[in-house]
Amino acid sequence: MKRIKLEVAYDGTNYCGWQIQPEDITIEAVLNQHLSGLLGEDIHVIGASRTDSGVHALGNVAVFDTESRIPGERMAKALNARLPKDIVIQSSKEVPLDFHPRHQDTRKTYDYTFYHAHYDNPVTSRHHHFVYVPLDVEKMNQAAGYFEGKHCFISMCSSKAQVTSYVREIYDCHVTQNGPYITMRVTGSGFLYNMVRFMAGTILEVGRGKKEPEWIKEILSSEERVPVGPKLPAKGLTLIGIEYMEETED
Amino acid sequence: MKRIKLEVAYDGTNYCGWQIQPEDITIEAVLNQHLSGLLGEDIHVIGASRTDSGVHALGNVAVFDTESRIPGERMAKALNARLPKDIVIQSSKEVPLDFHPRHQDTRKTYDYTFYHAHYDNPVTSRHHHFVYVPLDVEKMNQAAGYFEGKHCFISMCSSKAQVTSYVREIYDCHVTQNGPYITMRVTGSGFLYNMVRFMAGTILEVGRGKKEPEWIKEILSSEERVPVGPKLPAKGLTLIGIEYMEETED
Numbered sequence: 001m002k003r004i005k006l007e008v009a010y011d012g013t014n015y016c017g018w019q020i021q022p023e024d025i026t027i028e029a030v031l032n033q034h035l036s037g038l039l040g041e042d043i044h045v046i047g048a049s050r051t052d053s054g055v056h057a058l059g060n061v062a063v064f065d066t067e068s069r070i071p072g073e074r075m076a077k078a079l080n081a082r083l084p085k086d087i088v089i090q091s092s093k094e095v096p097l098d099f100h101p102r103h104q105d106t107r108k109t110y111d112y113t114f115y116h117a118h119y120d121n122p123v124t125s126r127h128h129h130f131v132y133v134p135l136d137v138e139k140m141n142q143a144a145g146y147f148e149g150k151h152c153f154i155s156m157c158s159s160k161a162q163v164t165s166y167v168r169e170i171y172d173c174h175v176t177q178n179g180p181y182i183t184m185r186v187t188g189s190g191f192l193y194n195m196v197r198f199m200a201g202t203i204l205e206v207g208r209g210k211k212e213p214e215w216i217k218e219i220l221s222s223e224e225r226v227p228v229g230p231k232l233p234a235k236g237l238t239l240i241g242i243e244y245m246e247e248t249e250d
Numbered sequence: 251m252k253r254i255k256l257e258v259a260y261d262g263t264n265y266c267g268w269q270i271q272p273e274d275i276t277i278e279a280v281l282n283q284h285l286s287g288l289l290g291e292d293i294h295v296i297g298a299s300r301t302d303s304g305v306h307a308l309g310n311v312a313v314f315d316t317e318s319r320i321p322g323e324r325m326a327k328a329l330n331a332r333l334p335k336d337i338v339i340q341s342s343k344e345v346p347l348d349f350h351p352r353h354q355d356t357r358k359t360y361d362y363t364f365y366h367a368h369y370d371n372p373v374t375s376r377h378h379h380f381v382y383v384p385l386d387v388e389k390m391n392q393a394a395g396y397f398e399g400k401h402c403f404i405s406m407c408s409s410k411a412q413v414t415s416y417v418r419e420i421y422d423c424h425v426t427q428n429g430p431y432i433t434m435r436v437t438g439s440g441f442l443y444n445m446v447r448f449m450a451g452t453i454l455e456v457g458r459g460k461k462e463p464e465w466i467k468e469i470l471s472s473e474e475r476v477p478v479g480p481k482l483p484a485k486g487l488t489l490i491g492i493e494y495m496e497e498t499e500d
Contacts, residue, residue, distance in 0.1 A: 011372045122261045
């Protein structure tokens with residue numbers, strides 16, 4: 001038996017998120033179905049990030065165990081030939097049998113993308129959040145900087161998040177502009193449920209002038225659940241990639 | 251009566267192009283339907299560029315005549331409230347009654363976008379053309395430069411194009427790279443049927459090393475129908491905008 005690690009990209013628009021649901025089509029279910037068909041075994045993937053309905057990914061990670069003799073690095077191409085067009089495996093390789101995608105030190109990177117104009121752009125609207133009010137991008141970037149470091153993020157998650165600690169470390173968070181596209185990119189050790197969407201919504205309040213950048217500092221230092229910006233729509237969010245700190249062979 | 255000019259953006263994926271077809275859903279038909287509903291008149295738009303099935307636009311132009319007392323600049327918002335999400339009016343304004351979107355001097359700009367990586371990116375694949383072979387972007391840009399000027403483009407159009415002259419003037423054509431995205435942007439006085447898709451396919455042959463940039467010069471100077479690169483898929487093509495030379499009030 002061997003364990004295979006996949007980097008998985010998808011357009012989340014037509015899926016009810018990653019995790020298997022009884023009635024709905026999910027990324028996990030589609031991967032299981034096509035891997036089982038490809039390998040002639042009953043395959044169950046384990047995902048690193050159970051992204052929500054509508055969230056996109058360029059590099060989510062999944063592993064599965066197989067008896068197949070197909071070399072790990074050739075799985076990607078074989079699987080892509082079977083998958084629907086909105087899911088594309090970016091790489092595949094064999095990893096140690098004790099490699100677990102959620103039980104290891106990682107750096108995850110997410111983008112939240114705004115489209116800022118008078119009217120929406122239908123060509124890219126499946127993967128941006130449209131904003132027409134005036135924005136101060138410099139202030140958004142300043143606000144983003146306050147997220148960096150180790151903080152209690154209890155205000156930046158859905159109240160249904162069940163965790164033992166709300167402390168997370170953000171290595172980098174900044175906002176850049178490319179024409180009408182404004183992107184918040186954040187890299188951290190891990191994220192609470194809906195955390196990036198709340199962070200983006202809170203930074204947006206700063207951008208539109210409702211709050212000053214220092215508001216982020218106040219929220220985080222309060223260490224209790226205080227009002228923050230709105231949870232923004234899933235479609236603006238893309239999981240860019242997950243880096244495993246113990247993997248050095250890549 | 252007054253004449254209204256619209257700038258129209260759309261994701262062409264789910265439409266059989268601009269022009270009304272007896273059986274299929276087209277941009278023109280959807281605009282007529284919703285404008286007629288909004289204004290309570292039988293409205294027929296005239297489009298500047300009758301884009302093909304699957305081609306996108308950020309700024310196609312259409313005009314229509316109406317008896318409505320709604321100010322021209324307020325039509326966009328009212329119409330957007332009725333249109334499906336994949337068609338968004340970017341602006342609306344009143345123009346002289348003799349303004350015809352196809353009978354005036356214009357500069358049209360198109361982008362043809364490649365995604366260059368080992369595997370496709372499903373998040374943006376509705377609006378790029380995936381290429382995995384090695385590419386020389388510098389040579390692609392050199393090749394693009396040879397399109398500039400006034401030339402006979404008979405080799406760069408579908409043979410069913412029925413026109414009196416194959417001569418067109420290209421004001422600017424260049425290729426830029428932004429990470430995995432490579433874009434050919436071309437601005438010209440007008441374009442023959444499928445011309446930009448043939449230009450992009452021909453530049454791609456140069457990029458992958460099958461031909462040298464000077465090949466473009468040879469094709470154009472032959473002034474007869476000679477073999478060129480393939481017509482690339484519609485989904486990589488976006489009509490960026492149309493500038494009307496006689497309009498100076500914008």
